[in-house]
Amino acid sequence: MFSGVDEAGKGAVLGPMVIAGIGVSDLASLENLGIRDSKLLSPRRREMIFDLLTSSFSYHVVSLLPYDIDAALPSISINRLIAEANAACVTALSSEVAYLDACDVNAGRFGENVSYLIPFPCTVIAEHQADRSYPIVGAASIIAKVIRDRSIEALNxxxxxxxxxxxxxxxxxxxxxxxxxxxxxxxxxxxxxxxxxxxxxxxxxxxxxxxx
Missing domain, CATH: 1.10.10.460 (Ribonuclease hii. Domain 2)
Incomplete structure (x- = not known):
């Protein structure tokens, strides 16, 4: 099983931070779906691809509310919090290979931190802007973005x-x-x-x- 993980809302002051992972058994199954970095897609296109992804593939979402973030930050860094959420997604999807969009300035360090938190052997590939390099991470970014956007609409x-x-x-x-x-x-x-x-x-x- 391959998985991709990305987040939405890390730097926001309002609303949740959403970390989403998607799992596929064959990376080729994501071809020809129009997947791109979620920020490069229109809201309507994101919604369409979101519905297709969530109805066709396994996925896992960790949504951290402002209270959760505020409660955690005195004792751990925001990057550690995101690493824990990434590991939770990879673990839930039982991934053998995981592609991550690294939030740390040191992508290798972020990958190592996530790998340490996964309770089984998993090859972890963490890169900056992985949502543009790997369709599976782009797919995760779409899921995270749509879920966060919906939460912002509810707050509106x-x-x-x-x-x-x-x-x-x-x-x-x-x-x-x-x-x-x-x-x-x-x-x-x-x-x-x-x-x-x-x-x-x-x-x-x-x-x-x-x-x-």
């Missing part, structure tokens, strides 16, 4: 427009700023351990003190 329905959830998104920052101003705490969908949130909280506290 709950809170109103929150943007993409990334700190570079002006709509996301406006939502966070307004929410913290009105409620004096971050929303549950925010990663409190992110500098973006702590900076906005500090700014709000300073603004409140200036009122006295």
């Amino acid at each position: 329905e709950e809170y109103g427009e929150i943007g993409s959830g990334y700190p570079s998104d002006k709509t996301t920052i406006r939502f966070l700023t307004d929410y913290i101003r009105d409620n004096h705490i971050p929303p549950p969908c925010a990663r409190r351990s992110w500098k973006t949130v702590s900076s906005l909280l500090l700014r709000q506290n300073q603004s409140s003190l200036s009122d006295f």
Whole structure:
């Protein structure tokens, strides 16, 4: 069994980080499906390929909510957290060979960390931008991206427009700023351990003190 693993939402300040793995017995079975790095596909095309992949192949998803991330980060790094999720996907898919999109600046180190966490022999190939080099990782990136996008849509329905959830998104920052101003705490969908949130909280506290 071959598997590919990728994540979506590592750098986001809102919403979950989603790590997805897909397993196939024959890599050739992914040919001619139009698989590419999920970021290079339109939302409609991603959804179409997602439905095809999830109905035809085994897959496993680890969705880490903001609370999960905040609770883990004081004791481990974000890269370690992602390595554990990658290993969980590979293990669930009983892979003999696993292709990973390395989130660590040192791709080899990331691969070694994941390999150590897999409880059976598995050849691990970890590379930067593996979602562009290997269709099986591109397939995993599509699954992760679609699941995260759906969670963001659900948050939009709950809170109103929150943007993409990334700190570079002006709509996301406006939502966070307004929410913290009105409620004096971050929303549950925010990663409190992110500098973006702590900076906005500090700014709000300073603004409140200036009122006295």
